Amino acid sequence: MVKVAASGTYDAGEGSRLPAGEVHAWEPGQNQTACGVPLRRAGLGRFPHVDFSDTDPVTGGSADAVRWVCPKCVAATTPRRQRTGRRWERTDPRP
Ligand SMILES: [Zn+2]
Incomplete structure (x- = not known):
């Protein structure tokens, strides 16, 4: 499951830590985001207890303090449901 790396931390109380600010997808064990x-260089904190899908501002349950979700990470972690089977190709071949 893909977890979260974020630029900030939101204290939700009772020792619960939620991502805040800018959010990226992150897999535990990696030292970089999905994008x-x-x-470390970007100053991102790790949230191994938060699923990336929960940070969606519309549907997520951990998105109260999320201000921006990295579109590259969304693309990298979204199943290819939007690709309808046919690969994108140039209509005119290169010379
Ligand atoms: Zn990202």
């Missing part, structure tokens, strides 16, 4: 940003 290739190094966690």
Whole structure:
């Protein structure tokens, strides 16, 4: 399951820590986000207890303090449901 790396932390009380600010997808064990940003250099905190899908501002349950979700990470972690089988190709071949 893909977890979360974020630029900030939101204290939800009772020791519960939620991601805040800018959010990226992150897999535990990796030292960079799904879109290739190094966690340490970018100052991103790790949230191994928060699923990336929960940070969606519309549907997520952990998105109260999320201000921005990285579109590259969304694309990298979204199943290919939007690709309807046919690969994108140039209509005119290169010379
Ligand atoms: Zn990202």
